[in-house]
Amino acid sequence: GQNIDQPTEMTATEGAIVQINCTYQTSGFNGLFWYQQHAGEAPTFLSYNVLDGLEEKGRFSSFLSRSKGYSYLLLKELQMKDSASYLCAVMDSNYQLIWGAGTKLIIKP
Amino acid sequence: SQTIHQWPATLVQPVGSPLSLECTVEGTSNPNLYWYRQAAGRGLQLLFYSVGIGQISSEVPQNLSASRPQDRQFILSSKKLLLSDSGFYLCAWSVRENTEAFFGQGTRLTVV
Numbered sequence: 001g002q003n004i005d006q007p008t009e010m011t012a013t014e015g016a017i018v019q020i021n022c023t024y025q026t027s028g029f030n031g032l033f034w035y036q037q038h039a040g041e042a043p044t045f046l047s048y049n050v051l052d053g054l055e056e057k058g059r060f061s062s063f064l065s066r067s068k069g070y071s072y073l074l075l076k077e078l079q080m081k082d083s084a085s086y087l088c089a090v091m092d093s094n095y096q097l098i099w100g101a102g103t104k105l106i107i108k109p
Numbered sequence: 110s111q112t113i114h115q116w117p118a119t120l121v122q123p124v125g126s127p128l129s130l131e132c133t134v135e136g137t138s139n140p141n142l143y144w145y146r147q148a149a150g151r152g153l154q155l156l157f158y159s160v161g162i163g164q165i166s167s168e169v170p171q172n173l174s175a176s177r178p179q180d181r182q183f184i185l186s187s188k189k190l191l192l193s194d195s196g197f198y199l200c201a202w203s204v205r206e207n208t209e210a211f212f213g214q215g216t217r218l219t220v221v
Contacts, residue, residue, distance in 0.1 A: 004152070030207050042199055042212035043153075087152065095206035096168075099152035 002026045004100035006088050011106045012078055020073045020086050020103045028093020034062050034073045035087040037102065043087055046073070075105075083107045111136035115200045115213030122220055128173075128187040130216050132200030135181065140202040142183040143210060144175055147197040159183060160206075195220045 003025045012018040024032070031050040035043035049055055049064035049071060061074040073086055085102040092098055115132045122128060134140050141160050145153040155168045157175035165175050172191060176184045183200060197217050201210040 008150075033209060040215075040217075042215045045209040045211065048209055089153075091207060096155065097153075097210070099154075101150065101152045 002090075002092065002098045004088055004090060004098055006086075006100045006103045008101070009104045009106065011108060012075075014078055014080060014107055014109050016078050017074065017076050018078060018105065020075075020088075020105065022071045022073070022088035022100060024069050024071070024088070024090045024098070024100075026090045026092045026098055029066060030091040030093065030095055032062075032064055032071050033089045033091070033097070034060075034071075035089065037085045037087055039084070046086075078107050080107050080109070111202075111211070113200065113202055113211060113213045115216060117216060118214060119217045120219070122190050122218065124192055124220055125189045128185070128190055128194070128218070130185040130198055130200075130218075132183045132185075132213055133181055134202045137181070137202070137204065139180060140204065141206060142177060143201040143203075144183065144185045145199040145201060147199060147215075153199065157185070190220045192220050194218065 006022045033048050034046040036046050037043040047062040049062050052064055054063045059076045064071045085104045087102045088100040089097045112135045143158045144156040146156055147153050157167055159165050159177045162177055173187050197215050199215045200213040203210045
């Protein structure tokens with residue numbers, strides 16, 4: 001079967017760095033997406049990786065290793081507004097998105 | 110710029126009543142359209158997707174249906190709601206199959 005695993009919840013301190021991991025097992029691979037979702041709101045797109053390596057976008061970076069079925073989202077200089085759930089999703093060989101359950105990130109002052 | 114509208118934001122419906130959720134996209138032509146459901150603490154579950162007018166693919170057998178009467182309009186319906194239909198429903202669009210999806214505000218449906 002297809003599976004996306006990410007931690008249920010993480011806690012970090014304002015101003016610090018946090019890494020949210022995602023491992024996947026899917027039938028084929030056409031890219032990996034990270035989304036941010038604040039409570040009660042719709043997900044918003046953060047990043048897309050289809051090749052191995054690190055993609056940097058301001059305070060957020062996303063890494064992919066296709067051979068290991070692994071990705072992480074790195075958030076630097078954490079701000080209180082970064083408190084949200086972070087969803088990892090993989091596009092399989094049929095171009096269908098398989099979603100993880102999300103990691104709830106709690107930022108403490 | 111492209112925008113997606115989804116309504117209503119919240120809905121409380123009795124068991125056995127019908128449902129109609131509407132989603133429209135502006136600023137783009139021939140988008141791929143999606144309906145997702147998200148249960149509390151769970152990932153998004155794809156319900157339906159459409160690559161063109163009248164073309165609907167169903168991912169999960171259930172008492173829900175979808176229609177795409179116009180290029181940028183996607184409707185989720187049910188003839189008789191069940192308690193298990195409660196959840197957060199999200200409409201989304203993408204330019205192509207392998208590009209990011211953009212989501213509407215979502216509809217929180219509570220079936221009582």
